[in-house]
Amino acid sequence: MPPLMHGTAPLTARLEPWMERLLTDPGLCQELIEEHGSPLNLHDFSAMSRNIGELRQTAEEHGTDFQIYLARKANKTIGAIDQAAAEGCGVDVASFRELDQCLKRGVPADRLIVTAAVKSSELLTLAVDNDVVLSLDNVDEALDLLDIAAESGRRVRVALRLASTNPKIAPTRFGLRAEQWLDFLESADRTTGLEVCGIHFHLNGYSAQQRALVLAESLRLIDALRDLGHAPEFVDMGGGIPMSYLDDAAQWTGFWEDLAALPAGDESLTWKSDRLGANGTEPSGSVYPYHQKLIRGEWLKQILASDSEGAGESVAQMLKERGIQLRCEPGRTLLDGCGMTLAEVAFVKTRSDGLPLVGLHMNRTQCRSTSADFLVDPLLLQTGTPRSERVALSAFLVGAYCIEEELILRRRFEFPQGVAAGDLVAFPNTGGYLMHIIESGSHQLPLARNLCWDAGEWAQDSVDKQSIEMELA
Numbered sequence: 001m002p003p004l005m006h007g008t009a010p011l012t013a014r015l016e017p018w019m020e021r022l023l024t025d026p027g028l029c030q031e032l033i034e035e036h037g038s039p040l041n042l043h044d045f046s047a048m049s050r051n052i053g054e055l056r057q058t059a060e061e062h063g064t065d066f067q068i069y070l071a072r073k074a075n076k077t078i079g080a081i082d083q084a085a086a087e088g089c090g091v092d093v094a095s096f097r098e099l100d101q102c103l104k105r106g107v108p109a110d111r112l113i114v115t116a117a118v119k120s121s122e123l124l125t126l127a128v129d130n131d132v133v134l135s136l137d138n139v140d141e142a143l144d145l146l147d148i149a150a151e152s153g154r155r156v157r158v159a160l161r162l163a164s165t166n167p168k169i170a171p172t173r174f175g176l177r178a179e180q181w182l183d184f185l186e187s188a189d190r191t192t193g194l195e196v197c198g199i200h201f202h203l204n205g206y207s208a209q210q211r212a213l214v215l216a217e218s219l220r221l222i223d224a225l226r227d228l229g230h231a232p233e234f235v236d237m238g239g240g241i242p243m244s245y246l247d248d249a250a251q252w253t254g255f256w257e258d259l260a261a262l263p264a265g266d267e268s269l270t271w272k273s274d275r276l277g278a279n280g281t282e283p284s285g286s287v288y289p290y291h292q293k294l295i296r297g298e299w300l301k302q303i304l305a306s307d308s309e310g311a312g313e314s315v316a317q318m319l320k321e322r323g324i325q326l327r328c329e330p331g332r333t334l335l336d337g338c339g340m341t342l343a344e345v346a347f348v349k350t351r352s353d354g355l356p357l358v359g360l361h362m363n364r365t366q367c368r369s370t371s372a373d374f375l376v377d378p379l380l381l382q383t384g385t386p387r388s389e390r391v392a393l394s395a396f397l398v399g400a401y402c403i404e405e406e407l408i409l410r411r412r413f414e415f416p417q418g419v420a421a422g423d424l425v426a427f428p429n430t431g432g433y434l435m436h437i438i439e440s441g442s443h444q445l446p447l448a449r450n451l452c453w454d455a456g457e458w459a460q461d462s463v464d465k466q467s468i469e470m471e472l473a
C-alpha cells in the first residue's frame with residue numbers, strides 16, 4: 001500500500017519494529033493523544049542495546065578497552081538514563097540538574113562525567129562531593145574547582161579538555177591547547193589535589209579521520225602528563241558517532257538534485273523555495289547527513305585501525321601500549337530508533353494565495369534540532385472524521401507559534417488520500433535531539449509529555465514531573 005503521506009520528493013524513514021507495531025494501532029495512538037495531549041513523545045529504548053552492541057563489538061575486535069557514556073543532552077528522559085545504566089554504560093552530563101538526576105537515579109560516580117561548557121559552582125560542588133570526574137574547560141574553571149575542593153578537603157578528579165592544534169581541525173571554543181594545560185599544571189603550586197585521570201575532546205562533525213588525529217594528539221599529551229607524575233587512564237573522544245535515518249541513498253542524493261534544479265520561488269519542494277543551506281546539488285552542510293553509509297561499528301573501525309600519524313601503528317595499538325581506555329559520549333547514535341513524536345492535525349486550510357496548509361497541535365521547536373530541517377518523512381494515521389470527502393492534497397505543515405515562518409518541517413508533503421482534522425502525524429526517530437534540544441513552551445503552551453514503553457505499558461517519564469517540581473521549588 002502506498003504511504004498516506006510522503007515528501008513531494010520522498011525521504012522514507014527507517015522504522016523500528018516497535019514503531020511499525022504502534023502505527024498499525026491508530027486507536028491506541030488516538031487514546032494516548034487524548035490522555036496526554038499533542039504533541040506526545042514516545043520512547044522505546046530497546047534499540048539502544050543494539051546500538052551499543054555495534055560499538056562494543058568493534059572495540060573488542062581491536063582489543064580496545066572501551067566505555068560508552070550516553071550524552072544526556074540529546075534526550076532528557078530518565079528512561080534513557082535507566083536504559084544506558086542497565087546496558088553497563090555511563091552518562092555524560094552537562095548541567096547541575098542532569099548530574100543531580102543521574103545521581104538520584106543511582107548511576108555510580110565512576111559512570112558519570114561532567115562536560116558542561118560552563119559550570120556553575122553548584123555543579124562543581126555536586127561533582128566534587130560525589131567524586132564525579134569533570135572535564136575541565138579552562139584555567140578559571142580549574143581555579144574555581146580547586147577553591148571548592150580546598151574547602152571540602154576532597155580530591156578532585158578531572159579530564160583535561162583538549163583543543164587540538166592540528167591544522168586539519170577547525171578552531172574550537174572548547175578546552176585548551178596541550179601546552180596551555182601543561183603550563184598550568186607546571187606553574188601553579190595550587191594544583192595539588194587535582195588528579196588528572198584522562199583527556200577529553202569532542203569534535204564538530206562526524207569525521208573518523210579527524211578523531212584518529214586528535215586521539216594521537218591526546219596520547220602525546222598523556223605521555224607528557226605521565227612524565228609530570230600524573231596517572232591518566234583514559235581518552236574520551238566525545239560524541240558525533242554517525243547514524244542514518246534513511247535507508248535509500250538515491251532518495252537522499254535525488255532530493256538535493258531536485259531541489260537545486262528548481263527555479264527561485266518555486267515552492268513545489270520546500271517552503272518559499274528554501275535551499276536549506278545548499279549551494280548546488282550536494283547535500284547542504286546546514287543539515288544533519290540524514291543518510292550515511294558508515295555508522296557506529298564500521299565507523300569506529302576506521303578510527304581504531306587508522307595509522308593517523310603514519311608511524312606504522314594503529315590507534316588501537318597506541319591505546320593498548322599505554323594501557324589507556326577509550327571512552328566516547330554518543331548521544332544521537334545511541335538513541336537511534338528510540339523515539340517517535342505524535343501530533344494531532346488541528347486544521348486544513350489554504351494560505352492567502354491558495355497554497356494548502358495542514359495545521360498541527362504542536363510548535364516547530366518540538367521536532368527540531370540545530371539543523372536547518374528534519375529531513376525525514378512523517379507518517380499519517382487517518383484517525384480523524386473528515387467534515388467533507390477526503391481528496392488528495394499537497395501541503396505544508398504549520399504549527400502553533402504566531403509567526404509566519406512557523407513551519408513544522410520546511411519540505412512539502414503529499415497526502416494522496418487526503419488529510420483531515422483529527423488525523424495524527426507521526427515523526428519517526430526523533431529520540432536524539434529532535435524532541436528536546438531546543439523545545440520551548442512559548443505562548444505558555446505546555447511542553448510535550450514523554451512516555452516510555454515500560455513493562456508492557458506506556459508510562460509517563462518521571463522527568464516531566466521533576467521539571468514541574470523544580471520550577472515550583
Ligand SMILES: *Cc1c(COP(=O)(O)O)cnc(C)c1O
Binds near residue numbers: 074202239240329330
Ligand atoms: C553534544 C555532545 C556530545 C554528543 O554528541 P552526539 O553528536 O549526539 O553524539 C558528546 N559530548 C559532548 C561534549 C557534547 O557536547
